[in-house]
Amino acid sequence: MPMSKDFKVRLEPVIEEIAAHYGTPFHIYDEVGIRETGEALKRAFAGIEGFQEYYAVKALPNPKILQLMQEMGFGFDCSSIPELILSRNAGARGEQIMFTSNNTTLEEFNFAAQDGGCILNLDDISLLEKVPEMPELVCFRYNPGPRRTGNIIIGNPVEAKYGVTHDQLVEAYRRAQKLGACRFGLHTMVASNELDYTYMVETSRMLLELSTVVEKELGIRFEFVNIGGGFGIPYRPEQKPLDLQAMSQEITALFAQFKVEHGYAPRMVMESGRFMTGPHGVLVTRAINHKNTYRKYVGVDACMSSLMRPAMYDAYHHVEVVGGDERATEVIDLVGSLCENNDKFAVQRELPQIAEGDLLVIHDSGAHGHAMGFQYNGRLRPKELLLRADGRVELIRRAETNEDYFATNNFNADEFRPAGRG
The missing domain is CATH 2.40.37.10 (Lyase, Ornithine Decarboxylase; Chain A, domain 1)
Known part of the structure; x- marks a missing residue:
């Protein structure tokens, strides 16, 4: 069901008072519901050692919401300087931040490296040459192309602007090793707002299989695999919610089997946003x-x-x-x-x-x-x-306010005459 029944019970008796006090329109969020969802996520994946949620800051970039996430022990998934600032202001440092680059500027790379750094999740093999100083821990975003189908929101992986191709993956990690990286993660994101839990199970299976391929080629043991976000919520009343319990049981079994076969298993992390607060x-x-x-x-x-x-x-x-x-x-x-x-x-x-x-x-x-x-x-x-x-x-x-709207019109005057214009 859209909007949890418990949220409705808490909000409905007081909504008129709230609207009279604050005026409309407004977004209002439910602390109890957010915390309950976060705790349910932690319980569901407690069987995978080192499980970590990195809240997708883009979903709801409000400092008070990020404070709730930090209190639950979650990290933050960022892709811009303001999102890094928000996350660090919430108390996150170093490997509590996943910085997923996408057509990233030198300024952004430099900022990401400051104040304890972060986990650098690179979107493209070409970015290796543009990172000012290679950190010891590097991750790549993988795009499976025709090996997987996306869904209606994220689209066909072949047409997506994101990620390293299947044929580029081993070479990307080889180059990262040569540039000084010595710790590694593997990431993908191939669906958005997906309610079929088996899609995430297959994504987990795919990443574990890929980690084996890269390990055989390069001797890398991945510290973590990041299955991305994409957990759906039922916007329509007739839709059934994502079966978190079934999904977590099957994914946990995959990691347990991997450990039996390899003697170790990477940690599993994810970057849910919509599922946490939507x-x-x-x-x-x-x-x-x-x-x-x-x-x-x-x-x-x-x-x-x-x-x-x-x-x-x-x-x-x-x-x-x-x-x-x-x-x-x-x-x-x-x-x-x-x-x-x-x-x-x-x-x-x-x-x-x-x-x-x-x-x-x-x-x-x-x-x-x-x-x-x-x-x-x-x-x-x-x-x-x-x-x-x-x-x-x-x-x-x-x-x-109107003053906010006009704020960027207040600046120090500046004119420039290019020499080539005469």
Whole structure:
């Protein structure tokens, strides 16, 4: 089910008060649900020695959320300087950070090496020559190409911009060895929002088999394999959740068998983002307008700058009308105020009849919601709130202001006349 029942029980009785106090729109996250999911993940993979989750910072890059992850003992998966700063500010150092590069600049490599460094996860063999100083621990992202199929979000691996090809993999590690690396990991990410747990089982099997191939060629014993993220959540009410228990049992068995056959087993790490926080966040917005033309439209005070997944991916997000359970229904488009026709949270959706002033709860905004926001059309990103375990509601990011929007127009004047222009 979208939005956990427990989160709904905690939020529903107080949502009107919260909206009256803070104003709409806002994202609100559930501390209890996030912690419960994190502990369930740790229990599920406790049978694999050294298991580690690296929370994908891109999913929900808020310092208070990262603090929860750090308190649960999780590391952080980063791919930019601001994400590295966020992770280090949360207390992570060294191998608690996985820096996955993608068309990485020299500035980014240098920053990643500072303040205790990180695990360097290289996206391409060509980057080896661009790393200023090769760390002792290096990982490569593997792209299986035609050996695996992706899913609808991540696409066909052959067409993906990510990763080292199958034929490049051994050579990538050989070159890394020559440049001074002496500790190694292996990473892949071939699915996104996948609900079929067997896909992750096969990904684990694939990485363990690859580690054997590389070890035979180069004598490398991998310290860890990183199966990536991609654990799905059920956005639609009819979808079944990912079977975490079955998945963990089968993956744990693969690692146990590998240890029997090889006398050791690498650690398993992952970088879940959506799975950790997605169901534990909602976007709360208020109905402000009705329009009847060729369709019926209900306008709200949020727009796709607050949650762009429906417009970008044609993604479904469940919508609930607060206090609307007993009302008659109608088919509408639920829309925002952006000057783009795809600024829609729901298209031809049957919902309880909505009155102006009603609160609407758009489910599963806890990952890739606020984080994917933007300022096009001068629409500003909303505030973020955290529903604490003791019932308090904490403002963890204020809404953007007009002053924020114009801040980058305040700078020291600078003009430059290139010599070649006369």
